[in-house]
Amino acid sequence: xxxxxLRRAIIDADLTVAQLAAHVGVDPKTVExxxxxxxxxxxxxxxxxxxxxxxxxxxxxxxxxxxxHARAASEAELIRLYPHRGVVPKDLWYELLDSAKExxxxxxxxxxxxxDGHADLAALVADKARQGARVRLMFGDPAxxxxxxxxxxxxxxxxLSARAKLSLAYLEDAFGVPGxxxxxxxxxxxxxxxxxxxxxxxNMHTFGAPAxxxxxxxxxxxxxxxxxxxxxxxxxxVWEKARPVAGPEESGQAT
Numbered sequence: 001x002x003x004x005x006l007r008r009a010i011i012d013a014d015l016t017v018a019q020l021a022a023h024v025g026v027d028p029k030t031v032e033x034x035x036x037x038x039x040x041x042x043x044x045x046x047x048x049x050x051x052x053x054x055x056x057x058x059x060x061x062x063x064x065x066x067x068x069h070a071r072a073a074s075e076a077e078l079i080r081l082y083p084h085r086g087v088v089p090k091d092l093w094y095e096l097l098d099s100a101k102e103x104x105x106x107x108x109x110x111x112x113x114x115x116d117g118h119a120d121l122a123a124l125v126a127d128k129a130r131q132g133a134r135v136r137l138m139f140g141d142p143a144x145x146x147x148x149x150x151x152x153x154x155x156x157x158x159x160l161s162a163r164a165k166l167s168l169a170y171l172e173d174a175f176g177v178p179g180x181x182x183x184x185x186x187x188x189x190x191x192x193x194x195x196x197x198x199x200x201x202x203n204m205h206t207f208g209a210p211a212x213x214x215x216x217x218x219x220x221x222x223x224x225x226x227x228x229x230x231x232x233x234x235x236x237x238v239w240e241k242a243r244p245v246a247g248p249e250e251s252g253q254a255t
Contacts, residue, residue: 129179
C-alpha cells in the first residue's frame with residue numbers, strides 16, 4: 001500500500017522526489033520505496049524529511065510513532081516537568097537566552113514576567129540579534145478578541161491586554177534591531193512557547209487559571225524525538241499569521 005500522505009506532502013512542499021532525497025542524503029529510489037511500498041525510513045531520515053516538508057513525522061509515518069525507539073527518544077526530550085511556572089528557576093529563562101546562538105523564539109500573550117524579572121531583557125534580546133541569532137518575539141494583539149476572552153477567563157478582564165502593552169513598551173529599545181522581529185498575533189493560545197536553539201520551555205494554558213499557575217515543560221531536541229518539533233510547528237503557524245509591528249505605539253491600533 002502506497003504512502004499517499006508522504007506523496008502529498010512532497011507535492012505540497014513543491015519538491016520532487018529527487019530534491020527530497022538530496023536533502024535527506026539518500027538515493028531517490030529509496031524515497032520512491034518510502035512512497036510506493038510504504039517503507040518506514042531510518043529515524044534520522046524521518047526527522048530530516050519531516051522538517052523539510054513541514055509535516056509532523058507521526059502524520060507521515062503513523063506506525064513509526066509506536067516504535068519503541070521513537071517513544072524512547074520523545075521521552076528523552078523531556079528534561080523536566082515543573083508543576084507551575086513559579087517553581088521554574090528564575091535564572092533558567094535568562095541562562096537559556098544567554099546561551100542561545102542561532103534561534104530565540106517567544107510566543108506569548110503578554111509574557112510580562114520576563115521583563116519584570118530582568119530589567120535588561122530588551123538589551124539581551126537585541127544583543128542576541130546583533131550577534132547573529134534570529135530573534136522572533138510574538139505577543140498577543142491587545143485589541144484582539146483572543147486576549148479579551150483570555151482575560152475574562154483568568155478573571156482579570158482587560159488586565160491581560162494592558163500587560164501585553166507593557167511588555168511591548170519594555171522591549172521598545174530592541175525594536176528595529178536587524179535580525180530581531182516583533183509580531184502581534186490574534187491566536188487562541190494553548191501554550192506559551194519559549195525556544196532557545198535546541199532547548200524549549202512550554203508553559204501550558206489551563207482554562208480559568210493564569211499561565212503562572214500552570215505546568216511548564218523543559219524540552220531538549222534530540223534526533224528521533226517529536227515533542228520539540230511538535231511545539232515548534234505550532235509556533236511557526238502562529239508566526240506565519242501574525243503581523244509585524246514597528247513599535248509599542250501600534251499595539252492599540254490593531255483590528
